[in-house]
Amino acid sequence: MTPTPALVHGAREPPLWFKTLGSLIDEQANRYEHHTAAVFSWQNVRLSYRQLADRSKILGKAMLEMGLRNGDCIGIMAGNCYQYIEVFLAGGRIGCPVVVLNNTYTADELRNAVQKSSCKLVFLASEVGSRSLSEHINILRGSSRKNPTLPDLRRVVCLGGSEVGEAGLEMQTYNTFTSNGYSVFMNDSVLKRAESLVRPDDILNLQFTSGTTGSPKAAMLTHTNLINNARFVGDAMALTHEDVLCCPPPLFHCFGLVLGFLDSYTHGSTIVFPSDFFDVRKVVDALVEEDVTVLLGVPTMYMSELEVMEKTGQRPRRLRTGLASGSTVSQGLMDQLREKMGVEKMLIAYGMTETSPVTFITSLSDPESKATTTVGRVIPHTSAKVIDPNGKLLHRGERGELCTSGFALQKGYWKNKEKTKESMKEDENGVLWMHTGDEAILDDDGYAHITGRIKDIIIRGGENIFPREIEERLMQHPGVKEASAVAIKDERYGEVVGCFLKEAEGTQRPKNEELKKWVGQLLGRHKAPAYCFWLGDAGISNDFPKTGSGKIKKHVLCDIGNILVHNGPVKAKL
Structure with a gap:
């Protein structure tokens, strides 16, 4: 049997909207x-x-x-x-x-x-x-x-x-x-x-993102990008004017603004914002008081909501589905959502800021085996492929870099043609592709399995964190000679920041709490290391594992960090 190319195309119907x-x-x-479009419970405002x-x-x-x-x-x-x-x-x-x-x-x-x-x-x-x-x-x-x-x-x-x-x-x-x-x-x-x-192809929204260097770039997203992306994701959730969505994710993120507000807005639904930032008790109250039918969030939010509901005995009456982004929903969590919230099916969306943001999404009709282990299939008017490091198209089941094309691709990075050309490239047929930097497999049914990240990103609670800026900040501390930040698995946030450090000679090793404050005061608390590992300590070699060209093998550090945290004694948890 001839292997099937790792190339998929979304439906051509319904047609795209070209409107402002x-x-x-x-x-x-x-x-x-x-009809109520938006409710801001914490401000006592309904519009x-x-x-x-x-x-x-x-x-x-x-x-x-x-x-x-x-x-x-x-x-x-x-x-x-x-x-x-x-x-x-x-x-x-x-x-x-x-x-x-x-x-x-x-x-x-x-x-x-x-x-x-x-x-x-x-x-x-x-x-x-x-x-x-x-x-x-x-x-x-x-x-x-x-x-x-x-x-x-x-x-x-x-x-x-x-x-x-x-x-x-x-x-x-x-x-x-x-x-x-x-x-x-x-x-x-x-x-x-x-x-x-x-015009429909004018820029509607600038969303800051970053590449593997951590250098901030602003994705230029158009009216056509965002309106259609919201529309197709809302279609996947089967939204109508009778639905009430609850949106804890922030509006500064594509999740809150596009998958939340615009999804609801394009379908005549009502959206509820329980609080200005995530407040789990206000979210649970809103689920009941506003008779919510659809709940949005990342897995960590759902876990917190389930904990509060367990204590209060509250349970939504009409909740039928939800949307998760940032990582897949485990079978265990899905079972809890079904049992304690009444959610029959939780949809998983995948994409990136530069693609408005969704390119893959699961379906309400997907079998459980696909719904909890994949990010679904491509949305309409979108194509995707998996390629090797040389740009060659791979076959189904082979791992490589996921690339996407279609209406959802950004117009480019704001005032940054060089970075735009690095991530958006035309193929031999003149088709423009976004190189996601994510490693994936396309299976025989066209579902995408995200298997890792080629680009060096830590995803904490759905938020992208770029190691280099953390490393540079740590190395500004007089007690740190070298630093390498990696992702450590975490039950609540999915991933948190773990840092491997080499002491500067002639100085006293700084305390972990000191380093946490050092990073947090400049970069924000969510980027501060949850774990610090010092070279030479028990279970850690005296030097960083490196390639022949001198690059640090971060995947090795990830493995060491996760073993120390989850299977062995950890001296440096903050």
Whole structure:
């Protein structure tokens, strides 16, 4: 029998939509009018499809009134609040790409992201959960004509509190800024003129991602990318206007914004945001109080929710399915979800930020053997293949790099043609492929099995962490000579950061808690090492395992770290 090539093509039906977000907003408002589009339980806010349309027009006019024009970037750093959705819809209306800024950023990371994306306007919460963002506000306030670290930034809008601007930089509250949309000089004809300039292949959203070097890049995602991706994922979940989705994942991530909000929005459903950041008790309360039918999250979130439900005795009445991303759902977890939540089938989605994000997804009709061990099959208008290191097409069942093509591919990286060419390459037939960096197998039925990562990434609770930035930070510490960060398996987060370290000569070995704070204060707490392993300690050799060319064999370190953590004594757990 001739081996089958590791190449698959998605369905050609239904046809793609070629429309802008602005036109979709108006269509949905006319179709669903006063049906509830979004609920923000923690803010006690409920907005209908008509209200979102009207409010996005007012905010869009306020953006035009301050001088924004087609192609100008708008940034937002906040939790899952109603203002976030309004900013996204308004920016989409007038052709201003919305840059979603990770709310775990340090102040320096925020400044760098705003600088790289050339934001002219930034919306910034005063806090996310219990974390104050006053330092972040101050670092943006410091951008003035006297201190031009952010020369493009013209205004900061605070989503809480009252801030006063300094020389050259205007600062306003959200309500004050929005009131500018009622200006007599900014009538509907001005808004319509701005909307008429927007095209489906224009950039709607900039999402920061990284390559194996950890160098931040912004994926340019278009109206066509995001609207169709959301639509097809919503189709896989069989969403209707009767569904109520609960969305704990953050809006700064494709999961919350596309697989959450836009999935729901394109299908006339209702979406609930229980809290500004993940609060398991508020999620469980929302499942019951809002009569939720679909729950989104990563496996760690589901585990926490099950723990709370076990204690409180709460159980949702209509929950029928859910969507997980970041890793597959084990059979054991699936059994618990079915028994304690009533979820019959949990869907698994796979993709990357650069592909809007989903390219593979399981189906409600998949057999259990596929639903818990694969990431499903390609979505419509998408193709995928598995290749060897030389670019040669492999056969089904052979491991290699997964590449994808089709409508979902990003337009490229913002102002970075070099990196775009590195990851997006045309084949001999002129087809453009995204090289994912993930190792995979395509089986005989066309399902994808993700077997590892070619690119060096740690995925903690669905969030990508890039080892190099952690390694560079650790080696800035006077007590560390060399560092290598790897993924350590973890029941709650899937993976956490583990670091193998070599002591600097003539210094005292730093304590693990000290190193954790050292990394966390600059890069964020989620990037701090959960485990530190010192070369020369029990079970660890005196030097890093290396290839003939001197590269550290990280897969060997992964194996050693996981054995020490899960099968042997661990001296360095933080």
